[in-house]
Amino acid sequence: MTERDVDTLPGVGPAVRKRLSRLGLRTVGDLLAHRPRRYEHPVDERSIVELHGDAEAVIEGTVERSRSRRRGRLHILTARVSDGSGEVDATWFNQPWLERQLVPGVRVRLRGKPNRYGFQVESYDLGEATETADFAPVYPSSEQLEQKRLRSIVASALPYARAGGDPLPALLRQAERLPLRADALTALHHPRSLEEAEMGRRRLAFDELLTLQLALARRAAEREQLVAAALPAPGTLVARYRQVLPFTLTGAQEAAIAEIDADLGRTRPMQRLLQGDVGSGKTVVALYALLRAVEAGRQGAMMAPTEVLAEQHLLTIEGLCAELGVRVALLTSALGAREHANVRRLIASGDVQVAVGTHALIQREVAFHDLAVAVVDEQQRFGVEQRSALAGGRAPHVLHMTATPIPRTLALTVYGDLAVSEIAAPPANRRPIVTAWVTDDRSSEAYERLTRHLAAGRQAYVVCPLIEASETTLARAAEDEAERLRRSELKGFRVGCMHGRLNPGDRRALMAQFKAGEIDVLVATTVVEVGVDVPNATIMIVQEADRFGLAQLHQLRGRVGRGAEQSYCLLVSRRKEELTDAARERLEAMVESADGFELAERDLEIRGEGQLLGARQSGLSDLRFTKLRQDMDLLERAREAARRLGDAELLADAVGVLLGEADHLGDS
Ligand code: ADP
Ligand code: MG
Numbered sequence: 001m002t003e004r005d006v007d008t009l010p011g012v013g014p015a016v017r018k019r020l021s022r023l024g025l026r027t028v029g030d031l032l033a034h035r036p037r038r039y040e041h042p043v044d045e046r047s048i049v050e051l052h053g054d055a056e057a058v059i060e061g062t063v064e065r066s067r068s069r070r071r072g073r074l075h076i077l078t079a080r081v082s083d084g085s086g087e088v089d090a091t092w093f094n095q096p097w098l099e100r101q102l103v104p105g106v107r108v109r110l111r112g113k114p115n116r117y118g119f120q121v122e123s124y125d126l127g128e129a130t131e132t133a134d135f136a137p138v139y140p141s142s143e144q145l146e147q148k149r150l151r152s153i154v155a156s157a158l159p160y161a162r163a164g165g166d167p168l169p170a171l172l173r174q175a176e177r178l179p180l181r182a183d184a185l186t187a188l189h190h191p192r193s194l195e196e197a198e199m200g201r202r203r204l205a206f207d208e209l210l211t212l213q214l215a216l217a218r219r220a221a222e223r224e225q226l227v228a229a230a231l232p233a234p235g236t237l238v239a240r241y242r243q244v245l246p247f248t249l250t251g252a253q254e255a256a257i258a259e260i261d262a263d264l265g266r267t268r269p270m271q272r273l274l275q276g277d278v279g280s281g282k283t284v285v286a287l288y289a290l291l292r293a294v295e296a297g298r299q300g301a302m303m304a305p306t307e308v309l310a311e312q313h314l315l316t317i318e319g320l321c322a323e324l325g326v327r328v329a330l331l332t333s334a335l336g337a338r339e340h341a342n343v344r345r346l347i348a349s350g351d352v353q354v355a356v357g358t359h360a361l362i363q364r365e366v367a368f369h370d371l372a373v374a375v376v377d378e379q380q381r382f383g384v385e386q387r388s389a390l391a392g393g394r395a396p397h398v399l400h401m402t403a404t405p406i407p408r409t410l411a412l413t414v415y416g417d418l419a420v421s422e423i424a425a426p427p428a429n430r431r432p433i434v435t436a437w438v439t440d441d442r443s444s445e446a447y448e449r450l451t452r453h454l455a456a457g458r459q460a461y462v463v464c465p466l467i468e469a470s471e472t473t474l475a476r477a478a479e480d481e482a483e484r485l486r487r488s489e490l491k492g493f494r495v496g497c498m499h500g501r502l503n504p505g506d507r508r509a510l511m512a513q514f515k516a517g518e519i520d521v522l523v524a525t526t527v528v529e530v531g532v533d534v535p536n537a538t539i540m541i542v543q544e545a546d547r548f549g550l551a552q553l554h555q556l557r558g559r560v561g562r563g564a565e566q567s568y569c570l571l572v573s574r575r576k577e578e579l580t581d582a583a584r585e586r587l588e589a590m591v592e593s594a595d596g597f598e599l600a601e602r603d604l605e606i607r608g609e610g611q612l613l614g615a616r617q618s619g620l621s622d623l624r625f626t627k628l629r630q631d632m633d634l635l636e637r638a639r640e641a642a643r644r645l646g647d648a649e650l651l652a653d654a655v656g657v658l659l660g661e662a663d664h665l666g667d668s
Contacts, residue, residue, distance in 0.1 A: 002029030089118030276423030278558025334504030535563030
């Protein structure tokens with residue numbers, strides 16, 4: 001029932017349908033799940049004679065007469081309203097169509113504030129109290145679709161909440177003391193108190209968390225069926241690898257490696273998450289795992305979410321692999337058709353020992369000769385092993401890597417089905433990055449500082465503003481900025497420009513040049529956010545840093561501070577008075593902390609709810625109602641319930657309903 005298109009609701013025609021769809025609202029179910037941002041606070045109902053000061057109030061009365069006038073572009077509509085105790089002139093701005101409705105004798109209920117001229121209306125009802133009700137929902141809306149309209153559309157969807165019964169088995173619902181889902185939805189959209197709204201939200205959050213946990217459990221069960229080949233104990237190749245590395249591995253890296261070794265020795269495919277802050281040294285560990293496959297006479301694959309990142313991974317590992325005599329190939333869509341086919345053939349024959357590419361490419365286009373270990377960077381936690389298993393008969397061992405700093409408790413939610421290795425401490429030679437926040441008027445000092453680093457033989461990044469524009473516009477803006485800098489602040493230095501519109505060959509050449517020190521400064525869009533690893537780059541300027549999210553800033557900053565030198569990150573923004581509170585708090589947090597986990601927590605606080613970095617990849621973005629910090633108890637209960645449900649076949653139907661909703665999880 002909730003699959004019904006929104007246009008089946010009264011008053012929703014093609015135009016409104018389109019505006020709704022811009023808000024992501026396509027079905028009645030979407031409307032029901034449109035969570036209010038907040039609720040109107042309660043205000044007193046007063047008689048007109050009792051109105052005083054500028055205290056917000058609700059009044060009710062009858063229209064005596066109305067008139068309208070214009071002042072410039074402002075349309076002002078005034079209605080004299082009386083309630084027996086007195087009269088007041090109520091005013092509306094820019095709602096000319098209302099004039100026809102405010103005819104003498106009409107009953108109105110108004111919420112607003114007394115002002116010099118009478119009563120300034122914030123919301124009104126001509127019939128039943130909905131708009132003016134206490135705790136009226138305030139939805140994420142748009143300019144094209146005003147709040148009042150959206151409220152009435154959601155209200156007209158609400159009866160469908162009762163259709164189709166409750167997805168939770170009654171026993172479970174009672175045991176958890178949860179309201180019916182329909183009641184929860186009603187409470188969410190039409191609460192009589194904030195407590196009621198919160199109770200509704202928690203029931204909906206429980207459903208979400210349970211769905212997620214069931215999906216994880218199902219995925220884990222599917223994996224139980226898979227069989228991998230156990231790899232023999234570590235051999236000479238990885239021993240040589242340790243020798244050619246220009247540093248010794250840290251304790252945390254060694255611990256992760258020991259855990260991986262233990263996994264690889266089993267016939268149950270490894271499903272391990274390697275978690276560590278940016279720059280903590282995960283890639284080094286990942287390559288170790290790949291080499292374990294190679295020394296067993298088998299193959300490894302490294303999959304990245306984007307081509308840029310895949311190229312970057314190749315740059316990181318190809319030197320080492322060459323030294324070790326390991327044959328590596330990059331498979332990208334940029335290869336010509338013949339070359340592409342050739343690389344695929346070499347992978348299929350086993351001549352290529354380690355293949356690097358995007359998730360999509362490797363999973364869709366490649367049949368491996370004998371894939372034993374897959375490293376999956378930052379995405380797509382599901383699906384890899386199944387597909388590869390079909391191809392080769394045996395499932396590979398999978399190591400997932402993430403720099404998403406999800407607090408440990410939360411990791412349980414999203415990675416509940418994976419074993420976790422954490423690299424908590426960066427290599428000891430690191431000095432914490434010094435982060436400073438400077439405003440526009442002093443940006444020249446930032447560039448002076450940057451050029452001092454360049455003069456001393458170091459390299460730098462300048463990150464271009466994040467604008468809401470097409471990739472092409474963004475690329476052009478970056479090129480223009482690079483050109484401007486070449487002529488002004490960075491005159492005399494070698495400036496390269498990197499963006500998403502460069503063709504992969506050029507991009508690779510550029511990265512190689514930067515790595516080789518043939519370019520001093522890389523002016524870049526956020527494509528440098530992940531993976532780029534040039535230890536000689538010691539300073540970064542982020543332009544218009546107030547536009548970036550906290551997590552993104554942290555990722556960007558992780559591009560410097562990768563060597564033993566002191567590194568700097570300079571965040572340039574508009575003047576503080578011009579920034580939103582949230583932007584100010586983000587920049588302050590960046591200056592105060594370099595710890596990804598702490599920043600993730602701060603991010604949650606600033607945003608007030610459950611959107612974290614990597615939310616999309618991790619399935620967390622499906623959590624609309626859950627407030628991760630607040631709902632830890634619910635998470636535990638949902639895990640427990642998922643375990644119990646998992647055991648009871650009797651409940652399969654109900655579970656099926658929930659899982660039906662969860663099917664898209666992980667496919668993103
Ligand atoms: P991540 O993938 O976690 O962001 P990387 O593996 O790319 O981190 O490592 C970041 C940088 O630190 C690289 O330049 C790498 O060579 C270096 N590095 C990794 N491990 C160590 C170590 N044990 N000692 C010193 N430097 C290291
Ligand atoms: Mg890395």
